[in-house]
Structure formats: structure tokens, C-alpha cells
Amino acid sequence: MSDNSSNAIDALQWENRRFPPSEAFKDQALVAGTFMYDTAAQDDLGFWAQQAAELIDWSTDWETICEWNLPFAKWFVGGQLNVSYNCLDRHVLAGRGDKVAFHWVGEPGDTRTVTYSDLLAETQRFANVLKGLGVGRGDRVNIYLPMIPEAAVAMLACARIGAAHSVVFGGFSAHSLRDRINDAEAKVLITADGGYRRGDVFALKPVADEALESTPSITGVVVVRRGGNEVAMQEGRDHWYHDLMAAADPVCAADPMDSEQLLFLLYTSGTTGKPKGIMHTSGGYLTQVAFTHKYVFDLHDDDVYWCTADVGWITGHSYIVYGPLANGATQVMYEGVPNFPGNDRFWEIIESYGVTKFYTAPTAIRTFMKWGIEEPAKHDLSSLKVLGSVGEPINPEAWMWYHEHIGGGRCPIVDTWWQTETGGIMISPLPGATTTKPGSATFPLPGIGAELVDENGVRVDRGGGYLTLTRPWPSMLRGIWGDQERYRETYWSRFDGRYFAGDGAKLDDDGYLWLLGRVDDVMNVSGHRISTTEVESALVAHPSVAEAAVVGATDATTGQAIIAYVTLRGGAEVTEQDLRNFVGEEIGHIAKPKAIYFTPDLPKTRSGKIMRRLLRDVAEGRNLGDTSTLADANVVTELQRRAADVPAED
Ligand code: PRX
Numbered sequence: 001m002s003d004n005s006s007n008a009i010d011a012l013q014w015e016n017r018r019f020p021p022s023e024a025f026k027d028q029a030l031v032a033g034t035f036m037y038d039t040a041a042q043d044d045l046g047f048w049a050q051q052a053a054e055l056i057d058w059s060t061d062w063e064t065i066c067e068w069n070l071p072f073a074k075w076f077v078g079g080q081l082n083v084s085y086n087c088l089d090r091h092v093l094a095g096r097g098d099k100v101a102f103h104w105v106g107e108p109g110d111t112r113t114v115t116y117s118d119l120l121a122e123t124q125r126f127a128n129v130l131k132g133l134g135v136g137r138g139d140r141v142n143i144y145l146p147m148i149p150e151a152a153v154a155m156l157a158c159a160r161i162g163a164a165h166s167v168v169f170g171g172f173s174a175h176s177l178r179d180r181i182n183d184a185e186a187k188v189l190i191t192a193d194g195g196y197r198r199g200d201v202f203a204l205k206p207v208a209d210e211a212l213e214s215t216p217s218i219t220g221v222v223v224v225r226r227g228g229n230e231v232a233m234q235e236g237r238d239h240w241y242h243d244l245m246a247a248a249d250p251v252c253a254a255d256p257m258d259s260e261q262l263l264f265l266l267y268t269s270g271t272t273g274k275p276k277g278i279m280h281t282s283g284g285y286l287t288q289v290a291f292t293h294k295y296v297f298d299l300h301d302d303d304v305y306w307c308t309a310d311v312g313w314i315t316g317h318s319y320i321v322y323g324p325l326a327n328g329a330t331q332v333m334y335e336g337v338p339n340f341p342g343n344d345r346f347w348e349i350i351e352s353y354g355v356t357k358f359y360t361a362p363t364a365i366r367t368f369m370k371w372g373i374e375e376p377a378k379h380d381l382s383s384l385k386v387l388g389s390v391g392e393p394i395n396p397e398a399w400m401w402y403h404e405h406i407g408g409g410r411c412p413i414v415d416t417w418w419q420t421e422t423g424g425i426m427i428s429p430l431p432g433a434t435t436t437k438p439g440s441a442t443f444p445l446p447g448i449g450a451e452l453v454d455e456n457g458v459r460v461d462r463g464g465g466y467l468t469l470t471r472p473w474p475s476m477l478r479g480i481w482g483d484q485e486r487y488r489e490t491y492w493s494r495f496d497g498r499y500f501a502g503d504g505a506k507l508d509d510d511g512y513l514w515l516l517g518r519v520d521d522v523m524n525v526s527g528h529r530i531s532t533t534e535v536e537s538a539l540v541a542h543p544s545v546a547e548a549a550v551v552g553a554t555d556a557t558t559g560q561a562i563i564a565y566v567t568l569r570g571g572a573e574v575t576e577q578d579l580r581n582f583v584g585e586e587i588g589h590i591a592k593p594k595a596i597y598f599t600p601d602l603p604k605t606r607s608g609k610i611m612r613r614l615l616r617d618v619a620e621g622r623n624l625g626d627t628s629t630l631a632d633a634n635v636v637t638e639l640q641r642r643a644a645d646v647p648a649e650d
Contacts, residue, residue, distance in 0.1 A: 015396045019403070020435040021412050025385075029298050029432020036295070036430070040446035047447045048474050052076055052287040055294070055326065057090050059256035062283070066472060071492040071499070072479070073472040075284030076259040083263060083282050084127075084160035085254035087325035088120040100330045103304070103353050104149050107196035107336025114149050116328070119156070122149075122245075126157035127252040129244045133188050133220040137162035137257075140265065142186040142218075144168045144177055144208055146195025147335045150224045150241065151311045152321050154190045155264070159282075162257050166265040166277070169312025170195060170202070172588035174210035176275075180267050183277055184481060185217040190241075194227025198337050201227035259283030265481050266314055268420040269531040270490060271521045277481030278420050280317075284474030286326055288424035292445065293323030296414050297357045297386055298431050304383070306332035307359040308346070313528070314420040315390055318475075319359060323424070338364060343371040347379040358406070359388035359416075363526040365398045366557045373405050381406060386431050389415045391527025392559045393515045399438035417441040417515055419501060420529075421491065423475030426450060427513055440512040448473055450513070452505055457495040460507065466519065467505040468498035521612075523552030523560045530591050532612070535562060538586035542579060544572035549602050549610045550593065553619035561594040563619040565602055565639065595619075597642050601635045603627075615639070 026032040040047040045065045052062075062079030082089075091099065097117035104112040114122075135141055141158050143165050145151040151167070158165040166184045168177050181189065191208045194201040205223055209232065212218060223231065224241040233240075260281045267275040297305060305324055309315035324331050332353050338346050346368075350358065368375065387407050389399075394415050403413055412431035418424060426448050427441045434442050444450040452465030476499075480487040494500040504516040518524055521532045532550040539548035547567040552560035566579065580592045603611045611630065617623075618639050627633050 015437055015439050017396075017400075017438055018435050019412070019437070021432050022410065025410075025412060026432050028300075030300075031295055031298075031430050032432040034433065036433075036446045044447045044449070044471070048075075048287065051291045051447075052079075052283065052474070055290040056081060056283070056287055057086055058283075062259060066474075068472050070497065071488050072484075073284075073476055074260050075281075075472075075474045076287070079259040079283050080256035081259065081283055081286070082160065082254035082256055083286055083322070084123060084156045086286060087156060087159075087322065088116060088123060089254055091116045091328040092120050096328060099328065101325065102149055102152070102331055102333045105332065105334045105349055106148075107199070107334075107340055112149060119149070119153065119325075121250065122153045123156045123160060124252040125245050125248040125250055126153050127160040128248040128250075129222065130157055130161060130163065130188065131252070132244070132248070133222070135161065135163050135188055138262070139163045139188075140166055140184040140186040142166050142168060142177075142181050142184065142189045144170060144189065144191040144204060145224065145311070146170055146192055146204065146226055147310055147333060148192070148195070148224065148226055149333065150190075150192075152325070152333075155311070155317070155321050156325075159263060160252060160254055162255070162261055164262040164264050166267070167312050167317070168267070169310055169588070169590075170204055171312075171590050173585050174207045175586050176588050177208060178211035178215055180275065180277075181211060181215045181218060183267070183275075184265055186215075187217060188220045188222065189215075189218050190222045190224070192224040192226045193231045194229045196227065196336050198340050201229050203227070203229055203231075205229075205231040257282055260478070262478075264317065266317065266420055268314075269522060269529045269534055271531055271533060273531065273533045273537040275534070276483075276486065276490070279478045279481055280423050280475065281478050284476070285423050286322060288473065288475035289318040289323035290326040292416075292425040292428075293319060293329070294327050295430055296416060296425055296428050296445070297359070297388065299327055299329060299357070301328075303329060303356045303385075304332065304353050305329050305357040305359075306334070306350070306353075306355045307388075308334065308338075308361070308364065309359075309390075314423070315359075318424055338367070339371075342375075344375040344378050347376045347381060350381055350384065351379040354383040356383050356385045357388070358384055358386075359390065361391040361527040362389055362394040362398055363392065363558050365389070365394070365402050368406075369398065369401050370557065376405050381408060384408070384411050387411050387413045389413065390418070392524045393517060394439060396439040403438070412436065413438075415439075415441045417503075417513075421477040421501075422469075422473065423477065424473075426469070426473070427515075437512055440508075440514050442512055444513075451498075452507055452513075453495055453498070457498070462507050462509065464504060464506045464516070466495070467501045467503045467513075467515070468495055469501065470498055517560075523550075523562060525552070525555075525560050525562060525590065526558045528590055530562065530587075534587060535564065535583060535591055535593065538583045538591070539564060539566060539579065541586060542574065542582050544568050544574040545579070546570075546572075547602060549612060549615055551612050551616045551619055553616060555594070562591065563615075564593040564596045565599050565615055566596055567599055567602060597639060599635065599639055599642070601632060603635045603639070604631050606631050
């Protein structure tokens with residue numbers, strides 16, 4: 001725990017507005033009232049078993065619902081299923097092959113309509129392509145793609161043959177991609193020439209080529225043509241997607257897999273520099289993502305659902321690919337940014353496709369607020385029924401703006417708290433059952449145990465505390481790839497018998513949960529987790545840098561912004577922009593500090609520990625508290641003077 005932990009639990013002003021679901025909404029809702037909570041409270045394992053039986057098709061029934069050997073869980077033990085069969089075949093077999101799976105919208109304005117039959121056909125062919133490249137059950141496949149339907153195809157094709165995918169967000173650098181490929185020892189990489197972003201093509205294959213210079217496990221590379229940019233193809237290793245697909249056998253059986261078969265790895269930042277390969281398996285994961293997608297979004301057959309996340313993040317895995325497809329939903333998938341060609345792109349898409357359920361992040365909502373209410377007002381948004389939020393705490397003002405200007409005052413808002421590690425939504429309203437309060441994620445979902453505890457692990461029933469999960473849940477991580485000791489240490493060692501999520505939260509008098517952000521050394525920038533240590537390591541990797549300290553400072557748009565304090569080696573010179581670019585190359589553009597301050601020294605305790613709390617106070621322009629433990633108080637005065645200058649931005 002870092003020295004800034006207490007800051008995360010400061011008092012939050014109480015928000016008293018309440019929004020019960022309307023009678024009209026309740027009348028059509030899948031869940032109104034408390035029956036689902038009551039059932040789950042009586043027998044949570046029985047409740048999950050019922051969801052698994054109702055929502056998923058199993059080839060072999062399970063023998064045990066949950067085997068719990070703290071901290072290792074197995075769900076639906078002995079059961080067998082094929083995840084891609086559940087997302088595709090069963091809908092087609094039920095006569096719903098012509099239902100649209102994806103209304104895909106490319107950033108330049110091109111569109112594709114992909115039905116469930118189309119998606120099944122493409123997935124089967126691609127599964128055969130993977131087999132042809134030597135991929136089999138238990139192997140790992142890396143995916144580095146833009147937001148195109150082939151991303152879903154690639155993931156589902158892996159699932160179909162029991163290979164685990166590891167998707168790396170297209171904004172990550174060659175170094176990050178290389179490290180993730182090597183940690184997973186992936187056999188095949190699936191990428192594209194490039195994708196569209198803000199009107200331009202961004203290159204992916206050239207970045208991948210740099211990574212591929214030192215990824216000995218990769219024997220084959222598949223390249224989707226999207227950007228049309230020039231790429232080099234290495235004879236024998238690199239293949240065009242369309243060539244392989246044209247030659248592939250169209251039929252690939254969906255063989256049953258064990259419920260605990262590894263479905264994917266997804267790398268996420270922790271408090272140390274090395275990203276963790278979070279492991280998710282099949283039966284429990286699919287059950288919880290299907291359950292939460294259905295009930296949190298109150299899914300109906302005629303819904304048009306749109307989640308704006310990228311498939312490179314857990315939100316894209318669980319709420320674009322696996323949850324919605326398992327439920328046979330129709331979705332919008334959009335390739336690009338919200339402000340191309342105009343600031344109303346999202347609202348235009350909602351209007352054209354009649355989107356009913358919309359899921360986005362607070363950082364996006366705050367950006368829309370800046371662009372003004374005229375942008376959504378240009379479009380008819382009356383199709384919308386439920387609005388979702390994910391990734392960071394949503395402040396009451398942003399919640400109210402979302403409610404009024406996007407939801408027309410009539411749509412329940414579901415503020416969903418969860419993590420890469422939890423796999424699926426854990427804390428959220430059910431839109432027909434829960435009275436919401438702006439800024440509160442409300443209550444744990446049926447079947448989920450969440451409690452706050454104090455420093456000593458004693459349960460807290462009102463006020464601030466550390467958010468912990470009290471019992472296993474079906475979509476929980478099964479560990480950290482290659483390092484189960486780190487898994488135990490990171491999540492299960494702080495409070496006895498409890499999973500500690502790294503977040504602080506507060507309980508009000510009515511038992512509502514208010515998330516307060518991270519209490520560890522993880523920053524949350526635009527809903528993305530970035531570790532302070534990781535950015536520090538990147539900075540000190542620069543030959544001019546002697547020492548670096550990184551903090552997350554509150555930022556009106558991105559939630560937190562990365563602020564770096566850097567001490568240069570004697571005689572070295574480097575510009576702020578050069579260092580920012582260097583971090584971009586080491587990790588990816590999302591990790592570039594918003595501001596870098598050069599300082600001859602960093603504020604340290606007499607024992608030599610960098611005082612991050614002080615640096616955060618400086619970055620946020622706060623008055624400093626006690627500085628008596630500082631070895632040299634002058635350092636801080638100097639930093640404050642420099643921080644008063646306006647920081648640079650991209
Ligand atoms: O701090 C919490 C914040 O995002 C963290 C998880 O990040 P990641 O694994 O990247 O997954 C993001 C998408 C699920 C959490 O520890 N977080 C996520 N959702 C919320 C949130 N904080 C407050 N309210 C939320 N609704």
C-alpha cells in the first residue's frame with residue numbers, strides 16, 4: 001500500500017437525488033422488484049447454477065457448481081461446452097441466422113452488416129486457418145487489430161478450437177506487444193495492415209514487425225487488409241487473411257471443451273512494472289457475462305446494443321464479444337473516434353441504427369459535456385432505453401448530464417463497477433429494480449458478495465473503506481499466467497479470506513456503494529489502468545534520466561492525468577516532448593505523461609522513500625500538509641513554483 005492510500009477514502013459529499021425506474025420501464029423490464037436478489041441471497045451457488053443452465057448450452061452437465069480452494073476456484077466442474085457454439089451455432093440452429101450480430105461502422109463511413117450466419121461461417125473458416133497454422137487446444141494466439149468484425153472472428157475462432165487468445169490494444173507500442181507475446185509464448189499473431197483513427201490510417205503491421213524481431217515463439221502471422229497502407233510481408237511467416245480464408249475449409253466442428261479450459265489471457269497493469277496476464281476460463285466466465293449483459297442492460301430481442309469500448313480491453317471482451325453474442329444480441333460496432341468527422345458522430349450512429357442500449361465511459365461523457373449540448377440535440381435519440389457507464393467513478397454532474405441530454409430524462413443509468421480480474425460486472429443497478437443515485441454504482445448484483453473493510457480487515461457498514469469481494473464468482477480470474485504466487489500475493493494477501501480489488505469505496509446510510517478510485521499505485525486515465533511504476537520504469541530507461549516519480553493527478557476530463565517528476569543525469573539534456581514520445585514508444589500513447597517536470601531532486605523521506613502524496617498535492621495544486629519528514633523541504637517549494645506553469649498536452 002502506498003503512502004497516498006488515505007486520500008482515496010476522503011469524504012464525498014452526499015448526493016441526495018434519487019431516480020426510481022418509471023412505471024413504464026418496470027412494466028417491460030426483465031426484473032422489477034427484489035425476487036432475483038432474494039433467490040440469490042438464499043443460495044448463491046444454486047442461483048449461479050440456475051443461470052448457467054438457463055443461459056448456456058452444455059454438451060456435458062457439470063458435477064460440482066463450484067470448487068473453492070482459496071484462492072483458486074473452479075466453476076461448473078466436469079461440465080463441457082463450446083464457447084463459440086454458444087455465441088454462434090445455437091442461434092443459427094434456432095432459426096436466427098439472419099439476425100444481425102454487428103452493424104459495423106467504419107470510421108471513414110463504410111459499413112458492413114454481419115449476421116449470425118455470416119459470423120458463424122467466417123469463424124469456422126478462420127478456425128480452420130488457425131489449425132492450418134499449427135494452432136491447437138491450449139496454444140496461445142495474439143491478436144493486435146483495429147475495431148473490425150475480424151477481431152470478433154479471431155477471438156471466436158480461438159475459442160472454437162480451444163486455443164486461448166491474448167488481445168493487445170492497438171494503441172500499445174511494439175515493446176508492449178513484444179513483452180505480451182513473449183510472456184504468453186504465443187504461436188500466431190493476428191494483425192492488420194492498419195486501421196482508421198481521426199481520419200488517418202494508423203499502422204499496425206509495421207509496429208508488429210518491430211515486435212516480431214524478438215518473439216521466438218511466433219511461427220505465423222495473419223494480416224487483415226483494412227488500412228490499405230504499404231506493409232512488408234515476410235515469406236513463409238506472414239499471410240494475408242483473405243488469401244488463407246479463400247483456401248480454408250468452410251466447416252469446423254465446435255468440439256466440447258472443459259468448463260475450465262483457458263479462454264483468454266488479458267494483460268493489465270498492477271502496482272509493479274510488469275503487466276499481469278489475467279487468466280479467464282470458459283463455463284463460469286460465459287455464464288456471468290451472459291447473465292450480466294442480459295439483466296444489467298435489460299436485454300430484449302429487438303434491442304440494438306452499442307458498447308463503445310475497444311475489443312483490446314476487458315469491456316470489449318465481455319460486453320462486445322462474449323456476453324452479447326451468447327445472448328444473440330444485435331450490436332453496433334464502431335471503428336473510430338467520437339469526433340470524426342464531427343463531434344456528433346456517436347449521436348448520428350445512435351439515430352441511424354436506432355440504438356436502444358448504450359454503454360460508454362465517464363471520460364467520454366465528460367468530453368461530450370465540453371463539446372456542448374448542441375451536439376446530441378442535432379439527433380433524435382428517442383430510441384435509447386438504458387445507458388451504461390464503466391471504467392471509473394462517474395461524478396454526479398456527468399451522471400446528470402448523461403441522464404438529461406442523452407437519456408432524455410427517461411433512461412435508467414447503470415453505473416457498472418468491475419475489473420479485468422472480475423471478468424464481468426459485479427456492482428450495478430438492475431435498471432427495472434433499483435432506485436439510482438447519481439454517482440453511485442448502488443449494490444452488488446445478485447450472487448455477488450462485496451463488503452468494505454477498514455485497515456485491519458474489520459467490516460465497515462457505513463462510511464469509507466477498502467472494497468473487498470467475499471466469495472468466489474463464476475467469471476473471476478483463475479490466476480496470473482505463469483505466476484500463481486503473484487496472484488495470491490496481489491489479490492488475496494491483504495485481507496484474510498477476501499479478494500481485495502484495489503479500490504476505495506464508501507457506504508451511505510441507505511447501503512449504497514460509492515466508488516472512490518484506486519488506493520494503490522495504479523492510475524486510472526480515461527478508464528485505463530496504468531501503473532505508476534510502469535511509467536517510471538519507462539522514463540528511467542531513457543539514457544538521460546536518473547530518477548523519476550509518477551503520480552496520477554485529478555483531471556476534469558480523463559479522471560486522472562499522468563504527471564511525472566524527473567531528475568536528469570549530470571550533464572544530460574532532453575526535452576519534455578522527447579521524453580513523452582519515449583514513454584509512448586516504450587508502453588503506448590495512452591501512457592504518455594500529460595506533464596513532465598524536471599527537478600534537481602525528488603522529495604524524499606529521510607529513509608529515502610519518494611513522497612508521492614506530496615507530489616500529488618503539488619500536481620493538484622493543494623496546500624501541503626506536514627512536510628517535516630522531508631529530507632530537504634526546499635525541493636518541494638521549487639516543484640510548486642514549476643507546477644504553476646501550464647503543462648503541455650498532445
Ligand atoms: O478502479 C476501478 C475502475 O477501473 C478499475 C478496473 O480497471 P480495468 O481492469 O481496466 O477494467 C475497466 C473496465 C471494467 C477498477 O478497479 N472502475 C471500473 N468501473 C468503475 C470503476 N470505478 C468506479 N466506478 C465504476 N463503475
